[in-house]
Amino acid sequence: MGGTPRQPEPRAHRRNARGQGGLLATEIVAGALAIIDRTGSDAGVTLRSVAREVGIAAPSIYPDFANREAVILAAARYVFDDIGHAVEGAVTGLEDPVERLLAGCEAYVDYGVEHAARYRVLFSRELPGGPSGPAGPTATVGTPTVLLDDRFPPAGGEVFALLVDAIERCADAGRCRGDDPFGTALGVWVALHGMVSLWTSLGGFPWPDQRSFARHLVLAQVGIAVAQQ
Amino acid sequence: MGGTPRQPEPRAHRRNARGQGGLLATEIVAGALAIIDRTGSDAGVTLRSVAREVGIAAPSIYPDFANREAVILAAARYVFDDIGHAVEGAVTGLEDPVERLLAGCEAYVDYGVEHAARYRVLFSRELPGGPSGPAGPTATVGTPTVLLDDRFPPAGGEVFALLVDAIERCADAGRCRGDDPFGTALGVWVALHGMVSLWTSLGGFPWPDQRSFARHLVLAQVGIAVAQQ
DNA sequence: GCATGTATACTTACGCTTGTAAGTTTTTCT
DNA sequence: AGAAAAACTTACAAGCGTAAGTATACATGC
Known part of the structure; x- marks a missing residue:
């Protein structure tokens, strides 16, 4: 697997101040992200490669x-x-609730498509931290459901909460049904995530326009009639 | 990375008949799938691990x-x-076109959820073979579009063609709009794929019933009013 | 029935990368 | 100056991909 013939491992890192050792943690994460962005997956993220990226020795991680x-x-x-x-x-x-919803969704898709590698890493493994234990709220579709509580969500929870909120605003304004914001948000998230995931995996696919396709998915899931463009 | 302390590499494989050397290819793929199923990702699929699984020497691959x-x-x-x-x-x-569509979509989701690891492998990398070149049909949303031709699709194309066909049958029966079967199928696929992907990544999420959620996604994308259950 | 050519698969080996343990040096602050 | 945090150096035991050469068993022709 011969690449560069053995770098002398340049140590470019400047020692952090006393008590600020944790600063290195930030740099380590940044280094890992740089490797993910550059190589397109997390396969190349090793302790040694991250250490090289940051400019430290591997055991310092x-x-x-x-x-x-x-x-x-x-x-x-x-x-x-x-x-x-x-x-x-x-x-x-943004004031108009539907425009607000759509703008947020477009931003989500934009981020995922633009940072395809790091987005893919998010869902390439089983993420920990959820209320997989005895109880926790169980969502339903078609009937109202319990909203997310403190224990949920483990990962991506803040983003999902934004989505639920945006949909509730639409419902409050009478722009969509409001009987199950959680279930509706789930449908939207699932559709948008599927779009990003497939979009970045099937590069050769004849995809439609990114923006209008994202809007189409959201409106269909929320139940707002799709405007013929 | 100490595991078992160095197995003597048992050779359980029986030499294939002459002219049937390609049989080994099938066993190699089966071995790789077994490792994926067992470990939950393709990270453990190495030439050596596959060779061990099959019972051959690594260079024989x-x-x-x-x-x-x-x-x-x-x-x-x-x-x-x-x-x-x-x-x-x-x-x-199945005769009824909508039931046919839903049954196929449920089977897709079932497969993805049940074989989460191998499903994840499908979309964990950029897949080759698409018409990423100069032309190729470009899908649109909201207006009719060119249908897939011979060059498309690179991967998963047969499955996608089944989906387009199922939607066309619904349209022919007057059960849904038929102006853009390709675009509609794309929306359905994206939603279902997103469901499988998130479902298997966020194990701790309070997911609704799998079957009804899948149906909900499909009906919303196709534009059939969701029956209150 | 037996030699033989050949597809089939093995053995050995090299150079590399990896995770991580143990002990040491350097810098910073009091 | 001295203590302690921060990061380094060295080293080991693996696992990896893969190149080069070698053994083995099968189908065929004599």
Whole structure:
């Protein structure tokens, strides 16, 4: 697997101040994301490759992360937050609830398509932290359901909460049915996620226009008649 | 990474008959799928692990596959075929077009949820073979579009063709709009794929009933009013 | 019935990367 | 100056892909 013939491992990293050792954790996550973006998957994220990226020695990762998987999970958490910020930025200032919903959804799709590699990492494994235990609210479709509580959601929860909120605003304005915002949001999320996932996997597919397809999916799931364009 | 302390690599494989060397290719793919099913991802699929699974020496894979990636792509192709057979088996004998559509979609989701690991492998990488070149039909949404031609689709094409056909039957029977079967099928596929992908990644999520949720997604995308259950 | 050519698969080996343990040096702050 | 945090160096035991050469069993022709 011969690549470069053995770099002398340049140490470009400057030691952090005392008590600020945790700063390195941020740089480690950033390094992992850089590798994911560059290589297109998390397969190349190893303790050594991340260490090279950051400019530290591989064992220096251990004080911050137990192992390779912990690094990747931290990167996934960062990406979920990043998506949340992108969506929030896209909807702030919009008044019309339907436009607000659509703008947020488009921002979600935009992020996923533009950062295909890091988006894919989010859902390439079983994510931990959910209320898989005894109880927890169970969603239903077609009938009202319990809303998400504190324990939910493990990952991507903030983004999903934004979506539920946007749909509730539409319902409050009488623009869509409001009997089951959770179930409706679930349908929208599922459709948008499917779009991003397939879009970035099947590069050769004759995809329609990204923006109008995303709007089409959302409106169909929410139950608003699709405008003939 | 200490596991078992060095097995003597038992050779359980019986040499194939002359002219039937290609049989090994089938066993190699089966071995790769077994590893995927057992470990939950394709990360553990290496030439050596597959060889161990099959009972051959690692270099014996080379006559059939150029490298590790080729093995995984062959496994993906097998899984696409397998899904196609599952869907076809679920719809044969059904007369009502809407029931036929729903049954096929449910079978798709069933397969994906039941074989989560191998389904995930299908879309965990950029799949080759599409008409990414100069032309190829471009789908639109809301207006009729060119149907898929011979060059399309690279992967999962047979399954997608079944879906387009099922939707055309619904349209012919006047059960849904028929102006854009390709675009409608795309919406359905995207939604179902998103459901499977999220379902198997977010194990802790309070998911609704699998069957009714799948039907809900399909009917919403096709534009048939969702029956209050 | 037996030699033989050949497809089939094996053995050995090399150079590389990986995770991680153990102990050491360097920097920073008091 | 001294203590302690931060990060390094070295080392080991694996696993990896793959190149090169070798053994084995089968179908065929004599």
